[in-house]
Amino acid sequence: MASEIVNNHNKSQKTNYLLWFARLFTGLLFIFSGFIKANDPTGFGYKLEEYFHVFHLDALNDYATTIAVVICAFEIILGVWLLLGFYKRLVAWGLLLLIIFFTFLTFYSAFFEVVTSCGCFGDAIPLTPWQSFGKDLVLLVLILIIFIYRNQINPLIKNSFSRGLLATVTAVISFGIGIYTVNYLPFIDFLPYKVGNNIPALMVLPKGKEGDVYEQIYNMKNVKTGETKKITDKIYMSEKVWEDTNWEIIGEPESRLIKKGYQIPIPDLLITDAEGNDHTQEIINNPYYNLIIVAKDLSKSNIDAIEKINKIATTLTESYNLRIVLLTASSSEESDYLSDKLHLISEVFYADLIPLKSMVRANPGILLLKSGTVINKWHYNSFPEAKEIEDQYLSLDK
Numbered sequence: 001m002a003s004e005i006v007n008n009h010n011k012s013q014k015t016n017y018l019l020w021f022a023r024l025f026t027g028l029l030f031i032f033s034g035f036i037k038a039n040d041p042t043g044f045g046y047k048l049e050e051y052f053h054v055f056h057l058d059a060l061n062d063y064a065t066t067i068a069v070v071i072c073a074f075e076i077i078l079g080v081w082l083l084l085g086f087y088k089r090l091v092a093w094g095l096l097l098l099i100i101f102f103t104f105l106t107f108y109s110a111f112f113e114v115v116t117s118c119g120c121f122g123d124a125i126p127l128t129p130w131q132s133f134g135k136d137l138v139l140l141v142l143i144l145i146i147f148i149y150r151n152q153i154n155p156l157i158k159n160s161f162s163r164g165l166l167a168t169v170t171a172v173i174s175f176g177i178g179i180y181t182v183n184y185l186p187f188i189d190f191l192p193y194k195v196g197n198n199i200p201a202l203m204v205l206p207k208g209k210e211g212d213v214y215e216q217i218y219n220m221k222n223v224k225t226g227e228t229k230k231i232t233d234k235i236y237m238s239e240k241v242w243e244d245t246n247w248e249i250i251g252e253p254e255s256r257l258i259k260k261g262y263q264i265p266i267p268d269l270l271i272t273d274a275e276g277n278d279h280t281q282e283i284i285n286n287p288y289y290n291l292i293i294v295a296k297d298l299s300k301s302n303i304d305a306i307e308k309i310n311k312i313a314t315t316l317t318e319s320y321n322l323r324i325v326l327l328t329a330s331s332s333e334e335s336d337y338l339s340d341k342l343h344l345i346s347e348v349f350y351a352d353l354i355p356l357k358s359m360v361r362a363n364p365g366i367l368l369l370k371s372g373t374v375i376n377k378w379h380y381n382s383f384p385e386a387k388e389i390e391d392q393y394l395s396l397d398k
Helices: 002-013 017-038 041-054 058-084 088-112 129-148 160-184 233-238 280-284 303-317 332-342 353-359 386-392
Strands: 213-222 228-232 247-249 254-259 289-294 322-328 347-350 365-370 373-379
Touching: 017 041, 017 058, 017 129, 017 160, 041 058, 041 088, 041 160, 058 088, 058 160, 088 129, 213 233, 228 233, 289 303, 289 353, 303 322, 303 332, 303 386, 322 332, 322 353, 332 347
Parallel strands: 289 322, 322 347
Antiparallel strands: 213 228, 213 247, 213 254, 289 365, 365 373
16 A cells, blocks of 8 residues: 555656646747847837737727736746746646737738738847747647646745745846836847947948849730730740730739848938938938937927937037937927927938837937947937036047
8 A cells, every 4th residue: 555655656756858848948938038028118019009000909009018018027927937837827827828819919910911020039030920820839839738737837946935035026027127128228229220330331232132032923915815824024025025916914013022132221211301302311421420319209209308308419519510300200390399399409300100110219219320320329218418428429529
């Protein structure tokens, strides 16, 4: 009888290597994914807005960044608790519900081609919708293993007080990272406008690189027989189809990607004045310092911050050749009203919302440029006083 009890005990204590692998892989991936997105929850919020638009939930747009912070924190918390064996039932259910939701979302995006990138790993590791869906399928299998064997998970820390304390610290840090980066910019900038990058160089195809290659497909119709066919532009030219008067092109040609090439990091930056005149090269190639105030949406900008930045900029221009530019996607009426109200010293120019979102994760945010190179960038909460900017940058050129 005693030997039977020992045998049963040994069986129950036998290590479930499949469960351990599932826990280790899933836990580390959730922590990594959560940290990458928590590094830039504002950017993840932009991605959520795309999903909100697809599902006609645009009313949630104002809460996108907050939702992003919560999702990132939950991913980190679930990953850490899974590895430590804390709250096994809660974690198993949380992981299962999250992965079912994410798998549906990535499949919907891929199948209906509504969102080009899921944002699973932020801008650090962009994935196509089908790649994201494949990743979620693998995770779904692993999480099902965790869910099935959840009762075999034991906490690595036995003391309940220590366990509760560590769980609380994990939650505080997980939420704290997202809250901090929303208010003081990402720790690591994965965007093309990061400090040190030269904007003009990132707007052109580098020497030796080839861009995307497309082919044109013509819809042809025989005017005598009514027969129709499709041919590529290569065949159209090589066989001199235009010389055969029996065939004519109908409709507009279709364009099809046949080879993916080098992707220009900044393909969409166009800076104009209120009349639509292009000032892009003039601004980004200015050999002197440019202070670019990026206020993508003036109706939602922190007006007090713009006023403070304006005062600092005014002080700096008294002693230095510094061009001040306010760059926005808002209407000229909004910008004129704000400029008059705050007596802005800056020139006002306009750009599309998409590149402005990439420039700096703040509204407003500030970039210091020289000869097109990003010298530094700030969230409005961390913008330094005039003396600091003068000492660190402007006075060094005198």
